[in-house]
Amino acid sequence: MKNYHLTAGPSELYFTVEQHIQQALKENIAVVSHRSAAFQDMFGFTVSQVKEMLGVPADFHVVFTGSATEVWERLAQNCITKKSAHFVNGSFSERFHAFAEAWGMETQKIEKPLGEGFNLNEVDIDKDVDFIAITQNETSTGVQFPVEDIYSLRKEHPNAIIAIDAVSSVPYLNIDFNQIDSLFFSVQKGMGLPAGLGVWIFNEKCVDRAKEIKATGRHLGGYHDIFTLLKNASKNMTPATPNALGLYTLGKVSEDLIRRDMDIVRSETDYKAALLYGAVNAHKDLDYAVKEERVRSKTVIVIDVKEGRSAKDLMTYLSDKGLIVSSGYGANKATQIRIANFPTHSKELYFQLVDLIEAW
Amino acid sequence: MKNYHLTAGPSELYFTVEQHIQQALKENIAVVSHRSAAFQDMFGFTVSQVKEMLGVPADFHVVFTGSATEVWERLAQNCITKKSAHFVNGSFSERFHAFAEAWGMETQKIEKPLGEGFNLNEVDIDKDVDFIAITQNETSTGVQFPVEDIYSLRKEHPNAIIAIDAVSSVPYLNIDFNQIDSLFFSVQKGMGLPAGLGVWIFNEKCVDRAKEIKATGRHLGGYHDIFTLLKNASKNMTPATPNALGLYTLGKVSEDLIRRDMDIVRSETDYKAALLYGAVNAHKDLDYAVKEERVRSKTVIVIDVKEGRSAKDLMTYLSDKGLIVSSGYGANKATQIRIANFPTHSKELYFQLVDLIEAW
Numbered sequence: 001m002k003n004y005h006l007t008a009g010p011s012e013l014y015f016t017v018e019q020h021i022q023q024a025l026k027e028n029i030a031v032v033s034h035r036s037a038a039f040q041d042m043f044g045f046t047v048s049q050v051k052e053m054l055g056v057p058a059d060f061h062v063v064f065t066g067s068a069t070e071v072w073e074r075l076a077q078n079c080i081t082k083k084s085a086h087f088v089n090g091s092f093s094e095r096f097h098a099f100a101e102a103w104g105m106e107t108q109k110i111e112k113p114l115g116e117g118f119n120l121n122e123v124d125i126d127k128d129v130d131f132i133a134i135t136q137n138e139t140s141t142g143v144q145f146p147v148e149d150i151y152s153l154r155k156e157h158p159n160a161i162i163a164i165d166a167v168s169s170v171p172y173l174n175i176d177f178n179q180i181d182s183l184f185f186s187v188q189k190g191m192g193l194p195a196g197l198g199v200w201i202f203n204e205k206c207v208d209r210a211k212e213i214k215a216t217g218r219h220l221g222g223y224h225d226i227f228t229l230l231k232n233a234s235k236n237m238t239p240a241t242p243n244a245l246g247l248y249t250l251g252k253v254s255e256d257l258i259r260r261d262m263d264i265v266r267s268e269t270d271y272k273a274a275l276l277y278g279a280v281n282a283h284k285d286l287d288y289a290v291k292e293e294r295v296r297s298k299t300v301i302v303i304d305v306k307e308g309r310s311a312k313d314l315m316t317y318l319s320d321k322g323l324i325v326s327s328g329y330g331a332n333k334a335t336q337i338r339i340a341n342f343p344t345h346s347k348e349l350y351f352q353l354v355d356l357i358e359a360w
Numbered sequence: 361m362k363n364y365h366l367t368a369g370p371s372e373l374y375f376t377v378e379q380h381i382q383q384a385l386k387e388n389i390a391v392v393s394h395r396s397a398a399f400q401d402m403f404g405f406t407v408s409q410v411k412e413m414l415g416v417p418a419d420f421h422v423v424f425t426g427s428a429t430e431v432w433e434r435l436a437q438n439c440i441t442k443k444s445a446h447f448v449n450g451s452f453s454e455r456f457h458a459f460a461e462a463w464g465m466e467t468q469k470i471e472k473p474l475g476e477g478f479n480l481n482e483v484d485i486d487k488d489v490d491f492i493a494i495t496q497n498e499t500s501t502g503v504q505f506p507v508e509d510i511y512s513l514r515k516e517h518p519n520a521i522i523a524i525d526a527v528s529s530v531p532y533l534n535i536d537f538n539q540i541d542s543l544f545f546s547v548q549k550g551m552g553l554p555a556g557l558g559v560w561i562f563n564e565k566c567v568d569r570a571k572e573i574k575a576t577g578r579h580l581g582g583y584h585d586i587f588t589l590l591k592n593a594s595k596n597m598t599p600a601t602p603n604a605l606g607l608y609t610l611g612k613v614s615e616d617l618i619r620r621d622m623d624i625v626r627s628e629t630d631y632k633a634a635l636l637y638g639a640v641n642a643h644k645d646l647d648y649a650v651k652e653e654r655v656r657s658k659t660v661i662v663i664d665v666k667e668g669r670s671a672k673d674l675m676t677y678l679s680d681k682g683l684i685v686s687s688g689y690g691a692n693k694a695t696q697i698r699i700a701n702f703p704t705h706s707k708e709l710y711f712q713l714v715d716l717i718e719a720w
Contacts, residue, residue, distance in 0.1 A: 009393045010601060018385050025378050030554035033369045033686070066426030066556075069600035073582040099582050188601055194390035196426075196556050196603025222433040222459050240429035241370060241548055243556025243603055326393070 117295025477655025
């Protein structure tokens, strides 16, 4: 029996990944110099595909790090002048906040309990905030931050840098980049790739901000400050020898998704989410972990297991049938399960999942 | 015709890599959670194999970064209290020095022209130096730093942290870890693996040093400071979702080399180096780039092309026969070529290379 990973961390690989890796080995992608024209062509192709897939405007920059976690550090070092506001309602938004504090920034923490989203009418961002951090999809709780709310924040705070953690919503997320300044993700979730690569997208405003900060004498970091990353990326290169296999497969899977059509990829995600949430709603022992529909994630589906039944039993039951899902995160480990809804998870797989959940 | 990369950057993959990647994909190495027991087992195996391969004592720690370049930054942040001494005779030792300066350290730069090694009788390390950086094998020039000289420095400077950049000498390098405090490398050179992973080995003295520095209030970096790396490694984990495919193949290729026997791996390297240097010596238009035998690298062989012949022609001649070598680095691009001598480069490949060079 083959196991399918519907996990919200690393997840099932996109079905074309194995073939792309084999092709990469044939083409010596991991062997040629990262200062060669062959590498530059590959880097340029990957950037072009990522931009097309996500609708990134031509004047935005795309650079690569070791992880999305690294991007938190790079943003704190390079793009927060003095004070950042953080919407915190889960472990990952909390961690970005902790990074900003560790790098000596003043912070405003706008907090909600786990499982809840934000109501902008209740939020008052401090006037001296120069950076706003938004986790568009909290992998730990399955709460999303609607793009309309991001656009409202943009209008109210035109000068602040707005940075979007889209780790578990790319490539589903359909966002107007002209209303944000930076977005980042890692490749092992929605893209279905082996981990080991963070993707950091940002506009010229972020670069200008870093210049201003640097002019004050602050050290913005070493080999991966925004200038070094950018100087190399402008030549289709990286500062250090990179995970070239990861870069190559990212470009190829992005191309696959573009060919499939991003509208279809997104509507399939909606369809599978509706299917699974419907089964949760109909089940007497299950409930939505995120009660408010407006902020309920389509890509990380978190389910409450009611008292009397056990989340662990549900996980074991599914894994006995070959479907591996994630446990609840942190404090919710005993009472929740989390199920990824990424492009690699087919409708057929979701039919099977829903049948099993109904029968539980 | 198959091309063979004898390049000194990324190089030909070790011949078992493709099969290990296929096995990794079968075993879901890139899919399972980096917080799972399966991941922990894999991480533990890789650390054990790296330690056995290089003779690392049990009380040393092994952690992983995105690149060896990243380790320069981590050492500067975590292990240099105030002043570091750097032996600089090429681009990579120069860059480590630049990192220390950028992080606000005082530095002593002990410099030699490209192609020359150090004579410790001429070197006087400042009394207030607390950290000594040694590039054991300069990839840019093919100059090595003999281990006996490292042991002499240890005796004279028992309190300084001695950190060894072994990027292009692992796994050939046979060093007594009890006479150093830290060693680091990346996997795309001597190990013959796809790039995207740095390996940082250090002892408890480095951890104590970081504790002392932290106590002064200095921020040692974020997600990859020595404490966060260590706390995770002690559970066979990483702070962020890592390049799990890279970790797995590193463990497997280390195991392959141990099975082959490290003494044999090293003596084959010596044999191939002798063969190639012999051909260089016998050729009227070629010369050793490193004149002093004592510091002439066995793993990165740099050849001067005498006036009247062209290094570029030699590279093209070899590449027409399927053998890809590196150009000279930086200022030496027009007059030198660099040839890697790693475990993946077989004796048969070297016979062919030497025949071609003799006939040029």
